Amino acid sequence: MIIMHPLSNILKLVYHNDIKMSTEKRKKIVIYGGSFNPPHIGHAIAIEAVLRNFECDEIWIMPSSERKDKHIGTPGKHRVKMLNILIREFSGRSAVPVKISMLELDRPGLTTTYDTKIELEKKYPGNKFYFLIGSELLWNIRYDWIKGNELWNNANFLAIRKPETKVPDKLPPNIKLVDKDIVWVNISSTIIRNFIKKGYSGIPYLLPKISAYIKKNGLYK
Numbered sequence: 001m002i003i004m005h006p007l008s009n010i011l012k013l014v015y016h017n018d019i020k021m022s023t024e025k026r027k028k029i030v031i032y033g034g035s036f037n038p039p040h041i042g043h044a045i046a047i048e049a050v051l052r053n054f055e056c057d058e059i060w061i062m063p064s065s066e067r068k069d070k071h072i073g074t075p076g077k078h079r080v081k082m083l084n085i086l087i088r089e090f091s092g093r094s095a096v097p098v099k100i101s102m103l104e105l106d107r108p109g110l111t112t113t114y115d116t117k118i119e120l121e122k123k124y125p126g127n128k129f130y131f132l133i134g135s136e137l138l139w140n141i142r143y144d145w146i147k148g149n150e151l152w153n154n155a156n157f158l159a160i161r162k163p164e165t166k167v168p169d170k171l172p173p174n175i176k177l178v179d180k181d182i183v184w185v186n187i188s189s190t191i192i193r194n195f196i197k198k199g200y201s202g203i204p205y206l207l208p209k210i211s212a213y214i215k216k217n218g219l220y221k
Contacts (some may be wrong), residue, residue, distance in 0.1 A: 027057035030158055031120070032132045033104070033113065035072045036063050036079050039086045040192055040205045040213060042185045049094055049160050050132060053178045059132075060101040068110045068146055076105040078219060085209045114147040117155055130158040135167050135177065196220040 025096050030050055036043060043061075050059060063079045066072055084099055103119060106113050113131065133141075138159060142152045152172050161167065161179035171177075185205070192202045197220060201211045214220060 006149075013190060027127045028055070028130065029063055029124075029127055030054065030056050030059045030130045030132050031101075031116070032059060033062040033064055033116065035070070035074075036061070036083055037072055037074050037189045038079070038192060038202070038206060038210060038219070039083050039212075040187060040189060040202070041207075042187050042205075044086060044090060045183050045185060046160055047098055049178055049182055050158065053180050054158060054176060056096060056130070059096060061098065062101040062104055062116070065104045065107060065111050068112050078217060080105070082210050082213055085213060089209065093125065093192060096154065099214040100148055112146040114145075114151055117151065128156060130156045130176070132158045132160070135159045135161040136165055138168050138171065141172070193220045
């Protein structure tokens with residue numbers, strides 16, 4: 001079943017520029033990586049789905065730096081500021097904090113998901129990290145991602161099942177499918193950037209304040 005409801009009644013988003021971990025408790029942490037170029041309503045919906053369907057201690061939104069497999073272009077400082085706007089706009093009942101991690105943006109050179117997995121495990125030993133993805137990416141991990149076979153076999157994945165989309169018969173050994181009462185908006189940052197290039201604001205797929213930030217800073221022209 002696909003449902004719609006006010007996100008502001010579910011989300012509690014908290015901005016953290018410098019994430020500090022306690023060594024006293026092992027935590028289950030969801031890593032939500034992406035370009036967030038720009039961050040839009042679909043990203044907020046994905047976070048809401050995790051909060052409602054998966055028991056975890058924290059969610060880290062991790063904007064990507066330039067990748068070996070993807071060119072982003074928009075400076076990280078703008079994407080972080082737009083994420084900060086998204087975070088400030090939502091509040092609610094959830095006790096699970098949602099933070100911004102600068103780990104990939106602070107890493108020199110091009111990055112990969114495998115690099116991030118290794119760095120997280122070294123930097124925060126004892127904690128369990130889950131990489132949040134859309135279920136359509138399950139077809140690509142093993143053969144298209146850099147060191148995809150190692151990720152497939154050893155990483156923990158949390159996959160949001162896209163309605164009416166088939167998933168592979170064989171799944172990664174360490175995976176949880178989120179498929180209960182999923183809200184889905186068929187929108188992407190690429191589509192929104194194309195709207196903006198044509199002179200549209202991107203609203204309602206963007207928050208008005210993010211749209212205003214994009215216009216003020218001359219992004220995506």
